[in-house]
Amino acid sequence: MADCLFCGIVAGDIEADLVLETEHVVGFLDLRPVFKGHTLLVPRAHVVTLPDLPAALRDPFLEGGQRLAAAMLTGLGAQGSFVAMNNTVSQSVAHLHLHVVPRTKGDGLRGFFWPRTKYADADEQAGYAARLRAALDGED
Template sequence: MTDCVFCSIAAGDLPAEVVLETDDLVGFLDLRPVFKGHVLLVPREHVVTLPDLPAALRDPFLAAGQRLATAMVEGLGAQGSFVAMNNTVSQSVPHLHLHVVPRTKGDGLRGFFWPRTKYADGEAEEYAARLRAVLG
């Protein structure tokens, strides 16, 4: 897609600090990082969400995410990493991207970014049954 910023980065048409590159994937520094070293991993092919990711790219995508998470520790001295992706909601660029963020205890990032809730009596079983029905 010519109007997708991540497609343009993957094609080399827009500059980016690329840290990982394969035939199918590109990892580059986020311009507005949560912490310095924050990487976005994208497929070169325009894919909007994780459910759209072709089966042939699933393993390479996750393997590259693992490599980046390891690089946060070995290359940046982080104690660990935060790895996440949004699908449609809160997805600032409509192109699948995995955030890999270096983490250190006491860095100020507080778990998930949304409020937590609880299930009412019997509600967890209902939600689990609905998901099982779709998953087969």
């Protein structure tokens, strides 16, 4: 897409510090990293959210994420990584991207980036589980 920042990076029209390039995915440093080395992985094809990702790209996308998570350890000396993605809400660029962030114990990052909540009771919790199971059972 002509107006997509990440498509511009994939095409080479927008400068980025590329970390990983394969036939199906591109990884590059985030310009506003949580920690230095924070990398974004995107499919070369314009895909907006994870549910939109074609089946043929699932393995290459996950493999790229695995490779980047391992590289955080071997390449940066991190003790681990934080791997996450947003779908639509909080998705600053409407192109699927996986955040792979190097982590070290005591780095100051605590928990998730969003507030936590609780279910009102066990029935409410079970209701949410049932709704998700029903949606998954209805998949084609």
